Amino acid sequence: MADTPKNEKWRNDFPTPWNDDNYVTRREFTRFLVLTSGALTVGSGYFVVNRPRALAAERPESMAVATVDEIGVGEVKLFRFPTENDPAILMRLADDQYVAYRQRCSHLSCPVTYNHAQSRLNCPCHNGAFDAATGNVLFGPPPSPLPKIALKIEGAQIYATGWESEHPSL
Amino acid sequence: MNKIERDVRNAQRTQAISVLMIFVIILFLLQLWLLTISMEQFLGGENRLAMPTFLASLGCFGINLWLLRYVNGIDAVRGKEENHS
Numbered sequence: 001m002a003d004t005p006k007n008e009k010w011r012n013d014f015p016t017p018w019n020d021d022n023y024v025t026r027r028e029f030t031r032f033l034v035l036t037s038g039a040l041t042v043g044s045g046y047f048v049v050n051r052p053r054a055l056a057a058e059r060p061e062s063m064a065v066a067t068v069d070e071i072g073v074g075e076v077k078l079f080r081f082p083t084e085n086d087p088a089i090l091m092r093l094a095d096d097q098y099v100a101y102r103q104r105c106s107h108l109s110c111p112v113t114y115n116h117a118q119s120r121l122n123c124p125c126h127n128g129a130f131d132a133a134t135g136n137v138l139f140g141p142p143p144s145p146l147p148k149i150a151l152k153i154e155g156a157q158i159y160a161t162g163w164e165s166e167h168p169s170l
Numbered sequence: 171m172n173k174i175e176r177d178v179r180n181a182q183r184t185q186a187i188s189v190l191m192i193f194v195i196i197l198f199l200l201q202l203w204l205l206t207i208s209m210e211q212f213l214g215g216e217n218r219l220a221m222p223t224f225l226a227s228l229g230c231f232g233i234n235l236w237l238l239r240y241v242n243g244i245d246a247v248r249g250k251e252e253n254h255s
Contacts, residue, residue, distance in 0.1 A: 033191070
């Protein structure tokens with residue numbers, strides 16, 4: 001069979017001979033990987049430049065989060081403290097016992113949920129659990145306790161006043 | 171260069187590119203793992219390993235760039251051979 005003339009228009013769109021296919025696709029894939037490798041390096045650099053927030057050093061303003069009658073024993077109220085980007089959870093463990101924690105798991109920041117029957121906070125992402133009364137890790141991958149929010153009850157109002165736990169960075 | 175010779179050269183080039191690609195993939199996966207470590211630490215509120223993982227990742231990228239020179243080198247030789255034929 002005679003060769004197709006070199007000036008065929010379709011050659012502009014398909015310039016690679018079929019027997020060079022493997023060579024060209026692997027070459028292009030390798031180049032793409034090297035480019036992506038650069039992006040991964042930049043991604044790693046992001047974590048050098050941006051340090052995690054040192055919550056223990058923050059002195060947030062006191063904030064009213066609930067009234068004492070608003071939640072029953074075993075119930076929770078979700079709120080934001082100290083900023084709108086910080087989810088927190090207030091729980092009533094007993095008639096006169098209220099506790100509040102940052103609602104982000106200390107492992108990978110998944111939201112934790114309260115289980116009154118087990119008296120613990122569960123993280124569904126990687127099966128971690130925290131003690132509801134202290135915030136300490138019971139089991140699972142979390143490396144540190146949940147940051148505990150200091151509460152103050154004045155009259156019928158519950159206030160979040162700051163951080164109770166002494167974590168270097170949260 | 172006759173057809174058989176050209177085919178042999180093509181096969182050699184493809185093999186060389188495949189070996190380079192495997193090295194690049196290994197380094198790429200290593201970088202991905204390093205990034206995962208940094209991210210996991212960051213989300214956990216720490217960043218002790220951020221600098222070491224960044225430097226290791228930078229090293230991998232440097233090696234990848236060095237390997238890319240060979241890819242381009244193979245390509246340049248191929249271009250010359252095609253022009254001659």
